[in-house]
Amino acid sequence: MDMDKVDISVNISKDKKLNKNLFNKVWDSHAVKTLSSGQTQLFIDLHLIHEVTSPQAFGMLRSSSLDVMYPNKTFATVDHIIPTDTRQRPFQDSLAEDMIVAIKKNCEEFGIKFFGVETGDQGIVHVVGPEKGLTQPGMTIVCGDSHTSTHGAFGSIAFGIGTSQVRDVLATQTLAINRLKVRRINVNGDLKPGVYAKDVILHIIKKLGVKGGIGYAYEYGGSTIENMNMEERMTLCNMSIEGGARVGYVNPDQKTFDYLKDREYSPKGEKWQKAVEYWKSLASDSDAEYDDIVNIEAVEIAPTVTWGINPGQAMSIEDLIPSENEVKEEDKLTLKEALEYMDLKEHQPIAGTKIDVAFIGSCTNGRLSDLEEVAKYVKGQKVSSKVKALVVPGSMRVKLEAENKGLDKVFEEAGFEWREAGCSMCLAMNPDKLQGRQLCASSSNRNFKGRQGSPSGRTVLMSPVMVAAAAITGEITDARKLFNE
C-alpha cells in the first residue's frame, strides 16, 4: 500500500457526499488490504480480553514465537469466572484460580494493561471499556466475547471473535473478516411508562428472529433511540448478537460526547475538540444508503419477557404464550422443544409463573442506571421468602458508585444479596448457579437450555425492574401493576 492510497481513504471517511453509513466509513478507514480469499484484513483499534477466551491465544503465540504487535491497544480484566461472594485468593475452585493466574501472567509477560481486582477497575469487560473511556466512536473493537456489540452504543464497530482470532489480533492488530451488510432499524416515538431499552431489544429480536441479523450490522436510530441515554443504548446494542447480528451500533451524538468527556482514556485538551469533530464526521450521512430498513413504533412495545429457550421466543407480558399454529412453520419444532423444557403451556399467560431465583446484573443490565431504576421501586418492598435474589454490579466502579448513593442498603433491606462485580449467573462459570429445575427471572441476555449453570435450569429474560417485581411477588409479574398501585 502506498501513501497516496492512505491519504485518499482518510478523505473518503470525511466526504459528506458519498451517502455513507457509519459502518462503511469505519470499515473503509480500517481496511488494511483485501486478502486472497476476498476477506478484508481489518485493523483493530481496541482489543479487550478476559480470562476465558484468551489463555489459549497466548499459548498459540508462545508456540509460534510471536510477540504482541501493539500491547497498548489491548486491555484485560477478569469477569467470567470470578466469585461474587468473596474475592479471597486462592479461589476455592482451583480451575478458576488457574485462569486468573494465567491472565495476570500473560498480561505481565506481553506488556498488557490488566484491570485486576487490586486496581479497583475490575468488572465485566463490556462495562469496564466504556467507563474507562476506552470505547470511542469510530473505533473497531473486538473481544473474545459475543456481547462485544455493546460498545456499538458509542458508534464503534464492535464484535465478538473466537480465540484463534484473539491470537491474530494480538500478533497483528488485524483480523480476516467479510464486510457485513447494514440494516437500519428505526424506532420512533415515546416508550410507554415501564418499558425499557431491554424491552426494545427483546421486541426487535422477537420481530426479526434469532437469525434475522446473520450477515448484517444493525444500525439503531429514530427518536426512541436518540432519547436513550448511553447506558440504555449499551443494553440495546449488547443483545444484537441474540438477533444474529454480530454488530449493532448507534450513531454518535452529543450524549456520546458528554459521556466520554474527561474519562480516563478519553482524548484531553486540544485533542478533545478535534476528536469530537472527527467523531461527528463518522456518523451516517442523512442520505446514507442501507441494505435494509425496518421501522418499529415505540408504542407497540410492552414489557417483554421470554417464554422459551432462545431470546427470540419472547412475548409481551400482557399476551398469552403462543401456540404452534401462531408461529412460522420453521419455528414450530423449537416451540415444542421450548415449551416442554420450560414446562409452560401454549395459550396461557406467563404472568403468574412461579420463580425460584431473581438475577439483576450482567453486561446487558448491570450498570448504575439499571440499579438506580430498580432501587426506586424496591425501596420499602420485600423479596418473597421463596426467592433467592441477587444484585451483581457490572464493575467495581458501578458497585462503588451505587454504594455511594446508598443503593446497596436499599437492596439489602429489601432482601436482595448485594454482590461483588462479575458476569455471575448470566453464564454461571463462577459459583452462582441455578440448581436442578429452578426458574430464574433474569436481566441477562440468554435463556438457552442450561445457560445459568444447571443443565435443566430455566431462564426467563426481562428488564431489571421486571426482575425486581418477580422477586417481590415470587412470580412473573407486570411490574407496572405492582409498582403503580
Place this chain on the structure above:
Amino acid sequence: MSLNKITKVQGTAVYVSGDDIDTDRIIPARFMKCVTFDGLGQYAFYDVRFDENGNSKDHPMDKAEHKEATILISGKNFGCGSSREHAPQSLYHWGIRAIIAESYAEIFFGNCTMLGIPCITLSKEQIEKIAVLIQKNPSLNLEIDLMTNKLFLDTESIEFQIPESSKLSLMEGRWDSLGELLDGKDAIKLTAKKLESAY
C-alpha cells in the same frame, strides 16, 4: 506456516437434529474452565449426551455406529450464541472434520473455518433425506468435495453451498488466517499511523 489444503472430507456422519442449537449446548460453560483446548472432545454436547449422574442418554454421538463419525449434520442457525471457540474445538477434538447444516451463526462459522472445518449448507429437505439414509445405513460413507461443491453419498451427488471466501481459504491451505495477516505487517503499520493521525 504451512497448512493442509482441505479439498475433501469423507467419512460417516452423525445427525444431531434440531434448530438454533447454541454454543452453550455444544459446550456448556462449566467446561470452559481450562487454559488449553485439549481434552474438550469428551464434553461436546455434554448435557444432551449425559444425565446429571453422568449416565449416557443414548445420544446419537454415543451410539457405537456413530463413534467414528467425521461429519456432523444439524438444522438451521447452528452454533448461535456465544463466540466461544471452545464449541468448534470440542467438536474437532471429538472427531468432527466437517459440518452440514441448513445455516450457521456467523461467529461459529468463522471459528470453524479457522480450524479447517468446512461448514456446508444444504436445504431442510436434503438434510432430512440424508438423515433417513444414515438411519438406514449408519456406515454410509459421505464425501464432501469442495472442488466441485458436491456431496457424494451412495450412488448420488448433491450440490451444496459454501461461501467463496471460506472455500478458497480451505482449499488453498490458508484457513488459519495468521500467516497471511503477518505478511501485511508494513501495511498494518501504515494503517495504524493513518488512524492515529485522524484527529
